[in-house]
Amino acid sequence: MCGISGWIDFQRDLTREQPAIDAMCDTMSCRGPDARGTWVxxxxxxxxxxxxxxxxxxxTQPMTSPDGDVxxxxxGEAYNFTELRDELRRRGHRFATDSDTEVVLxxxxxxxxxxxxxxxxxxxxAVWDSRTEQxxxxxxxxxxxxxxxxPTEQGVLFGSEPKAILANPLAEKVVDADGLRELFTPVKTPRQAVWAGMSEVEPGxxxxxxxxxxxxxxxxxxDAVEHTDDQxxxxxxxxxxxxxxxxxxxxxxxxRCVLLSGGLDSSAITALAGLELSRSGEQVRSFAVDFLGQAENFVPDDLRATPDTPYVHDVAQHVGSKHQDIVLSxxxxxxxxxxxxxxxxxxLPMGLGDMDQSLYLLFKAIREHSTVALSGESADEVFGGYQWFHDPEVRKADxxxxxxxxxxxxDGESQVLDPHVQDVLSLESYVADRYRESLAAVPTLDGESAFERRMREISYLHLTRFVRILLDRKDRMSMAVGLEVRVPFCDHRLVEYVFNAPWALKNFDGREKSLLRHATADALPKSVVDRVKSPYPSTQDPKYAAALQAQVSDLVAAGSEALSLMNGPWLREALAKDPAxxxxxxxxxxxxxxxLATWFDIHNPTIKL
Structure with a gap:
């Protein structure tokens, strides 16, 4: 895993711009702590x-072709690079390294x-072909x-992260109304990068x-294709x-290691990794996050009925993993x-609160032992695991x-925004427009019932919108500490196959993720097979909420510029609450x-409403 950046300009002589190239590259030192290289x-x-x-x-990269033209x-990783290398050798290619980068080249x-x-x-x-200047x-x-x-007047800037692009003097740190709308609504509009003038390369x-x-x-x-396999x-x-x-x-x-939460998804990956490694006499290593006092003081809520730790330990014992809990205060x-x-x-200030901080700290601790980790991320999107997949009211919601x-x-999001900002952004209209656009892209299958069509829509929205929010979070938090996190459930062969399985097969036992549960039950302890879906954990300690309140109070006292986007009266009322x-x-x-305040301090963005 690495960080890439670049600058194409068909008028400017970039051999004179080495300092700018270096600055772009060096913003991503965390993504690539082992080596640095530029080609100009x-x-x-x-x-x-x-x-x-x-x-x-x-x-080592940048890597050039044998004749120097490309x-x-x-x-990233090409998991089939050994087969591709064999095929390319049969076609006459010769290789100087054992790297997957050379295979891709x-x-x-x-x-x-x-x-x-x-x-x-x-x-x-990125591939630059000097033969075609492309x-x-x-x-x-x-x-x-x-x-x-x-895009620039005479070419383009690019990078693994916005910070690489923003380090170039041609890029302006501006966020307009659409960028703010994307910040305050988790709809993940295709190509939208929040920063004005910047876009994401779309997946695929x-x-x-x-x-x-x-x-x-x-x-x-x-694509929508007929699924012909029985249960x-x-x-x-x-x-x-x-x-x-x-x-x-x-x-x-x-x-390498696995991330283990005690839920079905990560437990399945841990168990299968344990079986695979045992064939060569190796022991799988696993890590889990926990919070100080969480197991003793856990209170069930609508999302999390049980604490993770007992299930984590069941899996670790069942699989025989070398396990470690990372306990956070x-x-x-x-x-x-x-x-x-x-x-x-x-x-960007698009975080998930303590779930971002805990993920970052978890990855930082893991990096002391491993450089690669396998994750159960995306199984809920692929197999239909979220509670709302099974809620009739949510299914009907427009x-x-x-x-x-x-x-x-x-709805509370709009309350916390300044009234003028609310009026300009019109977040409800923005969400409605993005929703209509997303539905228009859903592939159809002749003969599907209205119910199956709706469940296909819900699955498609998760696989093309929601999952990208979580994948981006996983990538950024892991690469910030130089840890490569792999996501087996995002293999496109699995995604294509399960996407086209009828909904009746996806919950044939009346439970969420029936296909995954039955496909891996033989490798898992019964406690996990029977466990109800529980999301990534969040601390329940009231000390954390009290610390947040005190920090926001300091922000208000300091007159942070970020607070110009927020509803002052609402903040003052919230700050007056008893922390408990x-x-x-x-x-x-x-x-x-x-x-927001941290983001303003780091980037000093220009906001254009």
Whole structure:
């Protein structure tokens, strides 16, 4: 895993712009702590920060073709690179390293832009072809690895993260009304990067840049096809796919581990990884996050009926993993330095409160032992695991399901915003427009019932919108500490197959994620097989809420510029509350205020309403 950046300009001599190239590259030192490299020509400059995972001595980048005409900067992993290398050798290619980057480079020399269709993995990379003076920006099918671009008058800037682009003097740190709308509504509009003038390369997309401008080509998207396997065959195929996926994603030349929460998703990955590694006499290593006093003081709520720790320990014992709990205190979670690190990592104040801070601290602790981790992220989107998939009222709602499920919480979002900001942004209209656009993109299948059609819509929205929010969070928090997190459930073969399975198969036992549960039940302890879905944990310690309240009070006293976006009377009323009575929405809004203030301090953005 790495960070990439670059600058294409068909008029400027970029050999004179080395300081700017270096600045762009160096913003991502956390993504690539092991090596740094730049390649500069008159009209193209590429930068790379490396986190060495495969072929530690041989994967140095930027990497050039044998004749020097083509150069690549690559981030991610191609899990099928050994098979591709064998195929390319049969076609006459010779390799100087054992790295997957060189395989991707030679794949481009053989197939051109169609190399993307040959790759199984998570990736974002740039290829500059001096023969045609053409840049290709290519992103993986599910958008696991980020990639941004910023068109200029004579070319383009690009980078794994916005911060790389913003380090260039041509990029302006401006956020307009649409950018703010995206900040305050979790709808994940395609291409929207919040920063004015900046866009995301869409998942499954190739962006071509040459003297004629920019062009997009979609090489992969979810399609609706008839599912012909019966229940038994479907369960069996899901297991076969998962066995293959986990085996591929365990390949590494550095220490690897699994993230274990005690839920079905992460437990399944842990169990399958344990089985795979046991074939070579290895022991799987697992890590879990916990909070000081959480197990003893846990109080069930609508989302979390049980604490994670007992189930984590059941799985670790059942699988025989070398396990470690990472226990976090309220003081650590509320540390302003930790918040700053998470906002810096995301480039935006779009966090999930303590769940961001805890994820960052978890990854930071893991990085002391491992460089690669497998995660159960995205299983809920693939298999239909969220509670709202099964709520008849949410299914009928004329909006994004995750918003309908937490409508009261989201309605509170407008309360915390300054009234003038509310009027300008008109968030309800923005959400409604984005929802209609997203529904228009859902593929259809002839003969589907209205119910099956609706469940396909809900699945599609999660796989093309909601999952990208979580994948981005996972990438940013992990790469901020130089940890590569792999997501087996995002393998496109599994996503395509399960997406087209009828809903009746996805909950055939009356439970969420029936296919995953039955496909992996033989490898799991019964406690986990029977456990009800529980989201990523959040601290319940009132000391954390009290710390947030005190920090926001300091913000108000200091007159932070970020508070110009917020509702002053609401804040003053919230600050007057007894800390013991602070509810979840109020706590979330305190988080929002602190994130905004931190973001303003880091980037000093210009807000244009």
């Amino acid at each position: 020509a008159p009209h193209a400059a590429l930068g790379h920060r490396r986190l060495a995972i495969i072929d530690l001595p041989g994967g 150069v690549i900067v690559y981030s 030679h794949g481009y020399l053989e197939w051109g832009a169609k190399v993307a269709e040959h790759l199984n993995g998570m990736f974002a990379f 840049l290709l920006l290519i992103r993986d099918r599910m958008g696991i690895k980020p990639l941004y671009y910023y 997309t190739i962006l071509t840049v040459d003297r004629n401008g920019l062009r997009e080509h979609t090489y992969w998207q979810l 038994q065959a479907t369960v069996q195929h899901v297991r076969e796919l998962l066995d293959d996926i986990v085996a591929r994603q365990l390949i590494s030349d550095v220490p 309220p003081d650590a979670l509320a540390d302003p330095a930790v918040r700053r690190a998470t906002v810096q990592a995301r480039d 909006t994004f399901p995750w918003l309908a499920a937490v409508r009261a919480h989201r 009575t602070i509810d979840t929405p109020t706590r979330f809004h305190f988080e929002r205020a602190l994130d």
